[in-house]
Amino acid sequence: MYISKELADLMEQSEIDYMIDRMKAIQERPGNPMGIDIQTFGGAAAFYSQAMPWPQFNTVKGIGEQEAERLDEILEFYRKRQGRCQFEVVPSKTHPKLMKALFDQGYYQTGYHATLYGEPRACETGREPITIRELTADEMDLYAEIHCLGTGLPISGKHHIADNNIVLYDRDGWKFFAAWVNGKPAGVGVMYIQDDKASLTFATTLAEYRNQGVQQALLEKRITEAHQSGCRIVVGQAAYASTSHRNMERAGLKLGYTRGTWVQA
Incomplete structure (x- = not known):
């Protein structure tokens, strides 16, 4: 299984899928106490939580060139909720149009995060003790x-x-x-x-x-x-070159890409 744009899209979609399901489950708690809201803009998914203001719960995944034209809509989604967000941009969706649009809105890249992948297999699951x-x-x-x-x-x-x-x-x-x-x-x-x-x-x-x-x-x-x-695929995320990254490689996963994290100045 070699890296390709199609495989990169599959990896990104796996992360979007679990995040949507996770946030929906929390949103469905009686009274929505965490103040969860989710909205899609083309291929991008915007996640918001009033009670959990941390970046991982207030983030936009899946954004690319097509969604650059809807950046104002995405930012308005957060403004109406008096929230802030970060954007996660994967290499296969990087485009000058998107980068310039983010820059024009006062965003800049602060780092990278690694996404790893591999083919599932039967492993030895636990060693004494x-x-x-x-x-x-x-x-x-x-x-x-x-x-x-x-x-x-x-x-x-x-x-x-x-x-x-x-x-x-x-x-x-x-x-x-x-x-x-x-x-x-x-x-x-x-x-x-x-x-x-x-x-x-x-x-x-x-x-x-x-x-x-x-x-x-x-x-x-x-x-x-x-x-x-x-x-047919297993996907994980970790800080680049971290202990978690190394553990995933030891388990047979390999680096798929590093996605950029963009925040507002």
Whole structure:
């Protein structure tokens, strides 16, 4: 499976698919407490959250040359909600017309983020003393705790993480896994499957269990799950040249592209 524009489009679409489903699930919580809104503009999807102002929840994915003409509409979508957004631009959709339009609106590129891909296969899923298994519904509080501690979020916000993920648990395509080291919870990994695409959507390991192969085991478990589900591609994202990036390459994934992140000055 060699890189091409068609494959790059498939990788980007896998990320858009899981983000739409994730945000819709949170939006459908009674009263929409996170203030979620989603709107499409051609091939671009704009995501907004009033209660979660962080860039990953207020971002535009899938934008290209055609959507450059609708940039004013996209920005108005956020202005009406008194929000700000970032734009994620993949290399296959980079075009001078789009770059100039973003620049004219006061946007500039602040960095890159890596997207990796591979063909699903059966892997060895766990090596002593590490075991991997799918979480049960009554363990989502444990998931939220590891999510917070592993990413440096305050544990006081654990219930928000739990509430925003329990709505995904019984939703088609979502799977939550935990890694255990000597019988103690050490890390978590999440994936989403739609059609024949598998997305590695989130993973973290508790600090005291890092550099022990936990993330490698979680990756191999999810890649195997994608294989068993009949997927033809598995896609993940990571900060470029980060530990997560290296772990994905060790698991057999390879770099598809680095997408640019554009923010307003």
